Amino acid sequence: MSAIIIDGKAFAAGLRERLTGAVAAFGASVGTAPGLAVVLVGEDPASQVYVRSKAKQTVEIGMRSIEHKLPASVSQRDLEDLVRRLNADDAVDGILVQLPLPPGLDATPVIALIDPFKDVDGLTDASAGRLASGRAGLVPCTPLGAMMLINSVLPDIAGAEAVVVGRSNLVGKPIAQLLLQQNATVTIAHSRTRDLAAVCRRADILVAAVGRPEMLGADHVKDGAVVIDVGINRIPAPDLGEGKTRLVGDVAFDAVVGKARAITPVPGGVGPMTIACLLRNTLTAARLRRGLADTAV
Ligand SMILES: Nc1nc(=O)c2c([nH]1)NC[C@@H]1CN(c3ccc(C(=O)N[C@@H](CCC(=O)O)C(=O)O)cc3)C=[N+]21
Numbered sequence: 059m060s061a062i063i064i065d066g067k068a069f070a071a072g073l074r075e076r077l078t079g080a081v082a083a084f085g086a087s088v089g090t091a092p093g094l095a096v097v098l099v100g101e102d103p104a105s106q107v108y109v110r111s112k113a114k115q116t117v118e119i120g121m122r123s124i125e126h127k128l129p130a131s132v133s134q135r136d137l138e139d140l141v142r143r144l145n146a147d148d149a150v151d152g153i154l155v156q157l158p159l160p161p162g163l164d165a166t167p168v169i170a171l172i173d174p175f176k177d178v179d180g181l182t183d184a185s186a187g188r189l190a191s192g193r194a195g196l197v198p199c200t201p202l203g204a205m206m207l208i209n210s211v212l213p214d215i216a217g218a219e220a221v222v223v224g225r226s227n228l229v230g231k232p233i234a235q236l237l238l239q240q241n242a243t244v245t246i247a248h249s250r251t252r253d254l255a256a257v258c259r260r261a262d263i264l265v266a267a268v269g270r271p272e273m274l275g276a277d278h279v280k281d282g283a284v285v286i287d288v289g290i291n292r293i294p295a296p297d298l299g300e301g302k303t304r305l306v307g308d309v310a311f312d313a314v315v316g317k318a319r320a321i322t323p324v325p326g327g328v329g330p331m332t333i334a335c336l337l338r339n340t341l342t343a344a345r346l347r348r349g350l351a352d353t354a355v
Pocket residue numbers: 108154155156157158179199290305324325326327328329330331332333
C-alpha cells in the first residue's frame with residue numbers, strides 16, 4: 059500500500075487563493091483591508107526569514123502588513139508599550155510578536171498584553187480558554203493548519219482514535235482540543251508516557267509534535283493511519299556536504315510511508331499551513347472585531 063502524501067504547500071496556496079477573494083470582499087464592504095502587525099525583536103536570521111515571508115504573503119493576498127523591527131537591546135517596557143499602541147490602533151487587526159524573543163526579554167507578559175480580539179497567534183490565555191470551552195476565538199495557526207490537512211483526507215473524524223504526541227501549549231494541547239471538538243477520542247502522549255509505541259499504534263490519526271528528529275517510526279504506526287508530522291527539525295547532513303543541514307520531521311518518513319494511509323512530509327506539510335492560517339486568522343480577527351460573521355473561505 060502506498061500512502062497519500064498530503065501536499066501542505068499546495069493546500070496552503072489554495073487557501074491563500076480563496077483568502078484573496080474574501081479579503082477583496084471584506085475591503086469592498088468595510089472600506090479597508092485587514093491589517094497584520096508583526097513585531098520582530100533582534101536579528102535572529104531564521105526569524106528574519108519567517109517575518110519576511112509573512113509580510114510578503116500578507117501583501118500578496120491584498121492585506122496590509124505593518125512591520126515593527128526593534129533592536130535586541132529594546133527594554134521590556136518599550137516592547138510592552140508597542141503592544142499597547144498596536145492594541146489601540148484601529149488600523150491593526152492582528153498582532154504577532156515573533157518568538158522566541160532575544161535573551162533578557164520575557165515573552166509571557168508581552169503575549170498577555172495582546173488584545174484577545176487581535177491575537178492572531180492564538181497564544182493568549184483568553185484564546186486558550188475559549189478554545190478549551192469550545193467558544194469562538196482565534197486558534198493557534200499550526201494546530202489550525204494541521205486540522206485542515208487532517209480534514210482534507212478525513213472530513214468526518216467522529217469516534218476515531220487520535221493520539222497527539224507532545225503537550226506544548228503552542229501545538230499539542232490546542233490540536234488535542236480541535237480533535238476533541240470534532241468528536242475524536244483523544245489521547246495526549248508525552249515524554250513520560252509508558253510504552254509510547256503501543257499507545258501510538260492505537261491511533262487512526264497520529265499527530266507528532268515533540269520536536270525530536272524522526273522519533274516516531276514504523277513501530278508507532280498502525281496500518282492505514284493518517285500521520286500528521288508537525289515537527290520541523292534542522293539536522294546535520296554530511297551526505298550533502300560539509301556543514302550542510304536538512305529539515306526532517308518528528309516522524310521517520312521513509313519508515314512510515316509504506317504503512318500509513320496518508321502522511322504529511324517535512325518540508326511541504328504542516329509548515330506552509332502555519333503562515334496561511336496566520337492570514338486566515340487575520341481575516342477572522344478583522345471580521346470578529348467588527349461584529350461580522352466569520353464565514354468560511
Ligand atoms: N509568534 C510566532 N508565531 C509563529 O507561528 C512562529 C513564531 N512566532 N516563531 C517561529 C515559528 C516557526 N514558524 C514556522 C512557519 C512556517 C514554516 C514553514 O513554512 N516551513 C517550511 C519550510 C521552511 C524552510 O525551508 O525553512 C515547510 O515546513 O515546508 C515553518 C515554521 C512559525 N513560528
